[in-house]
Amino acid sequence: MANLEDVKNVQPLADFNWDEFENGTNVEVSKEELVKAYDETLNKIQEAQVVEGIVSSIDKKEVVVNIGYKSDGVIPASEFRYNPELKVGDKVQVYVENQEDKRGQLMLSHRKARLQKSWENINKAMENDEVIQGYIKSRTKGGMIVDVFGIEAFLPGSQIDVHPIRDYDVFVGKTMEFKVVKINQEFRNVVVSHKALIEAELEAQRKEIISHLEKGQILEGTVKNITSYGVFVDLGGVDGLIHITDLSWGRVSDPHEVVALDDKINVVILDFDEEKKRIALGLKQLIPHPWDALDANLKVGDHIKGKVVVMADYGAFVEVQPGVEGLIHVSEMSWSQHLRSAQEFMKVGDEVEAVILTLDREERKMSLGIKQLREDPWEVIEVKYPIGSKHTATVRNFTNFGIFVELEEGVDGLIHVSDLSWTKKVKHPSEFTSQGAQIDVVVLEIDKENRRLSLGHKQLEDNPWDTYETLYTPGSIHEGKITESMDKGAVITLNEGGEGFATPKHLVKEDGTQAQLGEVLPFVVIEFVKDTKRIILSHSRTFEEVKEEQPRRRHANSSRKQQEAQVNNVAAGTSLGDLDVLADLKKKMEEGQ
DSSP states (O other): OOOHHHHHTOOOOTTOOHHHHHHTOSOOOOHHHHHHHHHTTSOOOOTTOEEEEEEEEEOSSEEEEEOSSSSOEEEEGGGGTTOTTOOTTOEEEEEEEESOOTTSOEEEEHHHHHHHHHHHHHHHHHHTTOOEEEEEEEEETTEEEEEETTEEEEEEGGGSOSSOOSOGGGGTTOEEEEEEEEEETTTTEEEEESHHHHHHHHHHHHHHHHTTOOTTOEEEEEEEEEOSSEEEEEOSSSEEEEEGGGTOSSOOSOGGGTOOTTOEEEEEEEEEETTTTEEEEESGGGSOOGGGGSOTTOOTTOEEEEEEEEEETTEEEEEEETTEEEEEEGGGSOSOSSOOOGGGTOOTTOEEEEEEEEEETTTTEEEEESGGGSOOGGGGHHHHSOTTOEEEEEEEEEETTEEEEEEETTEEEEEEGGGSOSSOOOSSGGGTOOTTOEEEEEEEEEETTTTEEEEESGGGSOOTHHHHHHHSOTTOEEEEEEEEEETTEEEEEETTSOEEEEOGGGGBOTTSOBOOTTOEEEEEEEEEETTTTEEEEESTHHHHHHHHHHHHHHHHHHHHHHHHHHHHHHHHTOOGGGHHHHHHHHHHHHHHO
8 A cells, every 4th residue: 555655645646627617517627637647656666676665564474565556565474584683664674576466466475585685795895905794604615605795705725724724614704894805797606805904014014024134033933834845933923934855854754743733832933935925934044954963983894773764766865863764775775686675675764783885074975875774695606505516596586698697685596598408409498497487507707897697507417419429320210209490391200319300301201291290200310510510311212212211122132243253254264373362252242232
């Protein structure tokens, strides 16, 4: 309904003829004109507009608001839950959603009015860099939720204070001052900061402190944050960093080992940058360097004990006293020339004894060795491994020309491929044995200067070629098996031992076919060369020579008959004095047979 005050203020139509109306002679006024005249007495409102209204009634479900329009608007009471003191007659901001719904009802919203007004206030606060108040409602991931003008804003944990916050819960329920630092209009997100308020005050304080800083100056500070790389110290409004390497002369794996949060400590200023506002601090520099306290009587060759503090592939760092370390290079861990990883010999935390190899007090460097605690095996190599002695070695690795083996730690040797077997042709040493396997060897030569031994394996047995020389004479026949076939011929393993070779033409069988892999056949020795260990064989000649022998025997029998006839004829015409000559001739014939 229209407001009573608005009704009182209704003015008559300027051109209305009251005389004609009283005399009943006036022209009838249309309904449209009357409605138009009534509407002009009401407030002019537009949809999506925020206007002010007066609460005309309140119940548990609804709040009726009069905005001076032809009808009142009804708003759910839940939109006023934040204001339990609301009463009839109070002025409130409302948002016009619809001038008239299907039922002719004016549609208003107090929540949207507050929201729109809040966005206006928030945008204005950011534009003017204003300080606003907000209520911290709850904690969320990474920060807090703050109610600002009825809008939920995000307060990052890093923006609560200049100091890192360890307990966020103590801020819940507090009303604090903030600055709006970011607004996302599209998603209606707001970010506020309390830290921004106090940074301006601290900036002036920082400049004052930094202007009086000097390198080498000792100050007292409070540990405010501990990271994996160092410690941040509050010097009274300005922060400095103690890098982890400047906490102690000894190695520090975790800064918590040296300091704790809120500790009051003295620090020395190592360096500072006024522009970048960075201050480098030191803690270890307040005490003498441990090298200065190192025993003056220590010298090269002395034995020293320490603890392994750092491991690397190339060696181990051993702390002999806090802040004093020596390096044991991997080459000084074993007499072996096979450089392995240092982790194979020791690990962090091991207590070790070592020999001082070098000591430079000015450079503060020390090198150590542990292999020197044991005798160098090459000093007495001729005694322990004389030429001709037999030993068992471990196969370490292969090359195309032989096998490297280890007789003991630091004593290596090479078995050349030609010294692996008397009879077997080894194409690659890996065919003969495997890495890590044990193998029996004989010492052939000693190279003390280069720390190498020449070893042999086949020398453990007699040379079978001495026997083969009398066994495989050219023309002798032996049985063998074809064990390898190739384009140029085949390898035959003979039953008595040793291997021979036959070309394709010597592998033709009597039926004209070619001998195949795996067949066992008789072979004739064509050639035997002991120096090059070569035996040339032929299967074809085992039957070819038989065929050639038969014509020779027939020819020999015919010649013999002719010689006997000749002897008889000669005998018939000779004298007794010629009998001796005939006897000699007969003897020669018999020898020839």
